[in-house]
Amino acid sequence: MRLYRQTVEDFGLYAGLEMDQEQIKRLRTAAGQMSAKMRAVRIVSASSISKRELERRLVQKGEDPKQAQVAVQWMSDLDLVDDAKTAEQIVHSCIRKGYGLSRAKQALYEKRIPKEFWEDALADYPEQDDKILEFLRARLSADADEKDIKRAIDALLRRGHRYGQIKKGLEQLSFDAEEFPED
Secondary structure (H helix, E strand, O other): OOOHHHHHHOOOOOOOOOHHHHHHHHHHHHHHHHHHHHHHHHHOOOOOOHHHHHHHHHHHOOOOOHHHHHHHHHHHHOOOOOOOHHHHHHHHHHHHHHOOOHHHHHHHHHHOOOOOHHHHOOOOOOOOOHHHHHHHHHHOOOOHHHHHHHHHHHHHHHHOHHHHHHHHHHHHHHOOOOOOOOO
């Protein structure tokens, strides 16, 4: 059994200590709780994460599901895991990267953020017209052919931008967007 210092101190453990079955059971439970909590701290310190995702990862790493729930609640009580704040961080990251609204929603879904937090996080999502123009200018030269334009459109669609926005950007840069019907 692997024990953290806190658990050893809490139980007053020392070499040669004899324990009955009830004490061993309590020690195993306490050791499991401390293991889940310490693993949760390591996961949260690495990146922002939702409560559901944290619980899933703890179980995936071998923690008992009940201990994982306790650890997530403990982290939440300490205000170290907050789905609303995590949702805002994810959305701000998507904005910085120039992603469209659809890609931001996908990121929230992938990070297992409950939908009840999406609306507030996405409320002030800015139009990405400037980002689209910047992307198109970087990807397309004045003599870009149909294939290059199609690649740029596909890349922007993967980044979560709507076709109408992309088409508007192409028109601003004097590219003929009519050749590429909306799929």
